[in-house]
Amino acid sequence: MRRAEFIADDINIDDSDVFHFTAERVLYKLGFDYQHNQIWKYAHVCLSISICFTVKGYGGAVYTRWGKTGCPFKTQLVYKGIAGGTHYSHKAGPANILCLPDNPEYGNHTPGFQSQGAIYGTEYETKQHSISFKHLHNHDVPCAVCRSTTKTSVIMVPAKMSCFPGWHVEYTGYLMGGHYNYAASEYLCVDGDAEKDRSGHENKNGQLLYLVEGVCGSLPCPPYKNYWELRCTVCSK
Structure with missing residues (x-):
């Protein structure tokens, strides 16, 4: 998967050490067109640096x-x-x-x-x-x-x-x-x-x-x- 660099202002670390981002920022930095890409149906995006970045606001079950x-x-x-x-x-x-x-x-x-x-x-x-x-x-x-x-x-x-x-x-x-x-x-x-x-x-x-x-x-x-x-x-x- 494509590696992405995230600036410090994007990152909010919670107690579980999972990094949360707004959906638009994650997809933009990954180079996806979020209006047309299938990635919108997934609850998280895992990067090549082996850290799982959860799309903020996803989930919902x-x-x-x-x-x-x-x-x-x-x-x-x-x-x-x-x-x-x-x-x-x-x-x-x-x-x-x-x-x-x-x-x-x-x-x-x-x-x-x-x-x-x-x-x-x-x-x-x-x-x-x-x-x-x-x-x-x-x-x-x-x-x-x-x-x-x-x-x-x-x-x-x-x-x-x-x-x-x-x-x-x-x-x-x-x-x-x-x-x-x-x-x-x-x-x-x-x-x-x-x-x-x-x-x-x-x-x-x-x-x-x-x-x-x-x-x-x-x-x-x-x-x-x-x-x-x-x-x-x-x-x-």
């Missing part, structure tokens, strides 16, 4: 880190909060789970409960498991929304503890979801080192998260194992 209040290295915390969803006993309603911020804002208000749309907090239901999640039973689930500063794509890969070639691990965890006899919910990748929300341990129910186990039959075994908890990994690129 956003994901929720379930079970944690902070974000991994080289990501920005957008906000932190608590997981919220449909009450486990409801027969219908939204199936997705949201990361509700710690500092909600409200508009107009109608007094009383209209018995229509509703959202509840979310608890771990893990007392029957011997793995590290057992101590989280009946505690509320925290969450953090994270933005990568260097990656543009993100996926959650179930049943894996690693990423496929070319992808970077953001975090690993355990696959969790609702009980098969309760209201529908989505599958979440909850961090393997999950935390408790500060609100404590009161068994207030709401949306409930259970560890997901594979069941042989239509699910091929091997490679899957009957009644083993499934892992998961959030990967970026």
Whole structure:
């Protein structure tokens, strides 16, 4: 790749010793026409001097880190909060789970409960498991929304503890979801080192998260194992 000389005024060194530049300055000094060159789709430019120069402002992949209040290295915390969803006993309603911020804002208000749309907090239901999640039973689930500063794509890969070639691990965890006899919910990748929300341990129910186990039959075994908890990994690129 083409070697480039950068003047001191262009350089801003952060704690990770990665040099950041504005996109226009990097491409100009590399001799690229940035309006027409494919390099715009890349998050970084590595020079022949073996130093990786990250294009400032690139990245942008956003994901929720379930079970944690902070974000991994080289990501920005957008906000932190608590997981919220449909009450486990409801027969219908939204199936997705949201990361509700710690500092909600409200508009107009109608007094009383209209018995229509509703959202509840979310608890771990893990007392029957011997793995590290057992101590989280009946505690509320925290969450953090994270933005990568260097990656543009993100996926959650179930049943894996690693990423496929070319992808970077953001975090690993355990696959969790609702009980098969309760209201529908989505599958979440909850961090393997999950935390408790500060609100404590009161068994207030709401949306409930259970560890997901594979069941042989239509699910091929091997490679899957009957009644083993499934892992998961959030990967970026």
